[in-house]
Amino acid sequence: MKRLVYIFFILAVTLFFSCEEKMVKYGDSGKTIHLVVDQVLKVQLPGDASSGSDWRKMSYNDSVLMRKGKGNYMLGDGTSSDPGIYIFRFRAMAAGKSRLIMEYGDQRDSDEPATRKFELDIVVVEKQQKQESE
Numbered sequence: 485m486k487r488l489v490y491i492f493f494i495l496a497v498t499l500f501f502s503c504e505e506k507m508v509k510y511g512d513s514g515k516t517i518h519l520v521v522d523q524v525l526k527v528q529l530p531g532d533a534s535s536g537s538d539w540r541k542m543s544y545n546d547s548v549l550m551r552k553g554k555g556n557y558m559l560g561d562g563t564s565s566d567p568g569i570y571i572f573r574f575r576a577m578a579a580g581k582s583r584l585i586m587e588y589g590d591q592r593d594s595d596e597p598a599t600r601k602f603e604l605d606i607v608v609v610e611k612q613q614k615q616e617s618e
Contacts, residue, residue: 504523504524506523507527508525508528509529513603513604515604516606516607518607518609519576519607519608520576520608520610521576521579521610521611522611523575523576524574524576525573525576526572527602528571530560530568530570531588533557537588538591539588540587540598541586541587543584544574544582545580545583547577548578548580548582549576549577551572556570557570557571576606581605581607583603583604583606584606585603586603588602
């Protein structure tokens with residue numbers, strides 16, 4: 485019975501998620517995120533590029549996730565106390581688990597304590613293989 489439930493869970497996750505980007509924000513910190521191999525995780529985090537602080541010290545399992553390029557910064561719309569948003573993208577490379585940890589603080593002095601922390605538990609599953617019926 486447990487095996488049947490496990491198989492159903494894997495199928496449901498696979499069908500629920502496609503290869504589209506999955507977006508998370510700062511408020512999602514602490515959550516578990518499910519991805520399918522090759523799916524892209526888009527992380528949007530608040531910050532101020534002119535303050536001398538940056539999202540630094542990223543930690544994750546690079547056999548499960550791969551960072552896509554450098555982060556981007558966009559000016560905010562003025563509705564929050566942070567003047568902008570940093571955007572980072574990661575590709576799910578292989579089935580497995582990874583904890584993504586990011587810290588925000590002084591970009592010139594990594595020994596200074598972080599002023600913010602962002603963490604996600606990430607679970608990546610294989611794509612469902614298409615079965616040919618002839």
